[in-house]
Amino acid sequence: MNKEYYNFSKSVIITNELGLHARAAAKIAKLAMQAEEIIWIIKDSEKVDASSIIDILTLGCSKGTIITFTTDNESDLNILNDIVMLVEKGFGE
Amino acid sequence: MPNYEIKKEIRLIGTGASPGICIGKAYLVDKEGVDIVEKYFISRKNLDSEIKRFKVAVKIATDELRAIIENAPEDVRQHTGILETHVALLKDKMLYDKTIETIKNERVNAEWALKKVVSGIKTLFQDISDSYLKERSDDITHVSDRIMRFLIGTEKINIGEIDKRVILVAKDLSPADASQIQLDKVMGFLTDHGGRTSHTSIIARTLEVPAVLGLGNATQIINNDDGLIIDGTTGIVILHATDQTLSEYKELKARFEEHKAFLSRGCHLKAETLDGLSLQIMGNIELPEEVVSVLDHGGDGIGLYRTEFQYLARNEFPGEDELFDKYKDVVEVMSQRPVTIRTLDINGDKAVANSSGSDEANPALGLRAIRYCLKRPDIFRTQLRAILRAAAFGNVRILIPMISSLDEIRETKKLLNEAADSLEKEGKAYNKNIQFGIMIEVPSAVIMADVMAQETDFFSIGTNDLIQYTLAIDRGNREVANLYHPFHPAILRMIKHVTDVGKEKGIKVFMCGEMAGDPFNIPLLLGLGIDELSMNPQSIPAVKNMIRSLKVEDARHFINEALKQTTTMDVIKLVEASFGDMLGQT
The missing domain is CATH 1.10.274.10 (PtsI, HPr-binding domain)
Structure with missing residues (x-):
């Protein structure tokens, strides 16, 4: 059921201490909501919609988890990159 | 037949989260x-x-x-x-x-x-x-x-809209609920869940409404409009109180409030003796949120910021940014007032692993505090960097616990310098010109105080541990707890030695143990020449009041007499004889 391959994807490791907690997830979702199509977050075999705080929280990403952001839509690439940067910077915490 | 049901008095015991007494009717905020x-x-x-x-x-x-x-x-x-x-x-x-x-x-x-x-x-x-x-x-x-x-839509549970004076009874109050409490409507509250360090209880203390948390099943026992007494100091909640209990508590409540009002009227005045010596009175805190309480009670700064909390009950060590955020919160609120951050005072491995069982036969004498930190420089460095970065935002002092030898001071300073260098290289904002102090809580540090003083900016006497280590008494052990007393002549002599060294070497001597927060001890401490006292925020008004009623000259004469006493009991008797009247008033 899950689509296996996406045109664009980037993996990133969670570096902030508390992992993807509510406020961090809210920051990702805010960016992802601006995308034209859905930006997905993949962790192991799970895939969730990056524009939903709750969806992100249910992944339970603690520090050190590797997650992948993907999209098929080239025009959303900037947003995807912004999200990746946000995670890499540990959400400015 | 009419049902004359006489309800029996019921007492429930929970965690006293915010001190004070209130008497009123229950208002269930039932989810x-x-x-x-x-x-x-x-x-x-x-x-x-x-x-x-x-x-x-x-x-x-x-x-x-x-x-x-x-x-x-x-x-x-x-x-x-x-x-x-x-x-x-x-x-x-x-x-x-x-x-x-x-x-x-x-x-x-x-x-x-x-x-x-x-x-x-x-x-x-x-x-x-x-x-x-x-x-x-x-x-x-x-x-x-x-x-x-x-x-x-039926029962709108809006705490903000309660129109009578009530005691809130809830399973749990979220911080959002608690922050809506209006002081003219809510006299106090009690909940089934929660504990002393929950945000809800911190908000209760900030608002100064009596609160008892963690009662278990109070919401099942208590009905709307039931008469309630809450004692937030002891954690006791009384339901259907008898007339006798009621009058007892009315009396207690009146006394508590009168006393509190008396003290708080003076709590923002300087702690200045009758003959013009002023002392800094500081607060001890554990959570950043408690800063507000220190300021409200008239504290001049933070004399002891315990940093263990971030390491407890979790799976991993806190990161530098998380610690920095917490420290910066405190430092910024205090603006130019000093914030004394004590580095990790426990065995971090055990705290983080959350294992209560210890494989050390004698943990009080084991791998903890600075000993642990020096053995795990990776963990220590993270904290030191966070402290140095927070120091860029205000007036920070660093305080090292459990120092027992000069080597530990030197090693710590080396790590602190390395941390500063690494921040410099990374171009991060930091301030390394901060006061460096050590806890005096191990007898060897007392004996070596003259040596230690040459490489530190201040001493802070931790009386709880100093008494334990000097008298070889574990206060938690009921068999010997009665022998534990800060007025043991050996303790007085040790403190005297430390303050003498401080004067000779020109460094300040502070005290942040429990001994500092009891008005009864103040004449002695004043006579001993402690420069700054740090205590639980709630104790500040009473201590300030005591200081304002004393003369430092009397205290100095008095300490000479006290130091001549040979038993704990003699010291206590002398304090009572000399200052008993004054203590009775506070």
Whole structure:
């Protein structure tokens, strides 16, 4: 059921201490909501919609988890990159 | 036959979260009603209006949350960050869109659809192994409860709208609920869940309303309008009090309030003796939120910021940025007043692993505090860097616990310099010109005080450990606890030695143990020449008041007499004979 391959994807490791907690997830979702199509977050075999705080929280990403952001839509690439940067910077915490 | 039921007095015991006594009627803020949700089907032609009903409920809930954020009193505004996230959650796809979809697809009422969606979300959280992240499902509960209240609409549980003076009784109060409490309506509150360090109890202490938390099943025992007595100091809650109990507590309440009013009138005055010597009176804190309490009680700064909390009950060590954030919060609020940050005082491995069992035969004499930190420089470095970075935002002092030899001071300073260098290289903002102090709590540090003084900027005497190590008494051991007393002549002589060295070497001597917070000890401490006292925020007014009623010259004569005494009992008797009248008043 899950689509296996996406045109664009980037993996990133969670570096902030508390992992993807509510406020961090809210920051990702805010960016992802601006995308034209859905930006997905993949962790192991799970895939969730990056524009939903709750969806992100249910992944339970603690520090050190590797997650992948993907999209098929080239025009959303900037947003995807912004999200990746946000995670890499540990959400400015 | 009429039913003359005489209700028996019931006493419940919980955690005293915020001191004080209040007597009044119970007002149940019961979330139980929200859990029982009716299910009914919606005809096709009414689906749109059902969806609209849901949207309106979310809109009202959003407006209400926004209003809470905006109207939060200054002192609780720092806790509203999470509420902003709750606002975002209200419109989250998984909750909002899914509920609307469910109403449409299953043709059910909005309450049922919401309940179904939320329980679906909650099962997803059950598999999360990280305990912190797992608890985030509470955020979703708070948010969905809020919508549900407006959907059901019957009993509007709006704490802000209570129109009589009541005692709130709740299973749990969220920080949002607690920050809405209006002081002219709510006399106090009690809850089934929660403990002393929960945010709700911190807010209660900030607002100074009596509160007892963690009562277990109070909401099942207490009914609306039941007469209640809450004693937030002891954690006792009395239901259906007898007339005798009632008058006892009325008396206690009057005394408590009179005393508090008397002390707080003077708590912002300087702690200056009758002959003009002023002392710095500081607060001990554990959580950044307690800063407010220190300022409210008239504290001149933070004399002891315990940093263990961030290491407790979690799976991993806190990171530099997390620690920095916490320290910076405190430093910024205190602006130019000193903030004394004590480095980790426990065995971090054990704290983080959360194992209560110890494989050390004698942990008090084992690998803890500075010994642990020097053995785990990686952990220590993270904290040192966070402290140096926070120091860029105010007046920070660093305090090293459990120093027993000069080598430890040197090694610590080396690590501190390395931390500063690494921050410099990374171009991060920091300040390394901070006062470097050590705890004097091990007898060897007392004996070597003259040597230690040459390489430190200040001493802070930790009386709890100093007494334990000097008298070889574990206060937790009932067989010997009665032998533990700060007036043991050996302790007085040790403190005298430390303050003498301080004067000779020109460094300040502070005290941050329990001994500093008891008005009874103040004449002695004043005579011994301690420069600064640090204590629980609640003790500050009483200590300041004591200092203002003394003369330092009397205290100096007195200490000479006290030092001649040969037993603990003799010292106590001397204090009582000399200052008993004064102590009786406070």
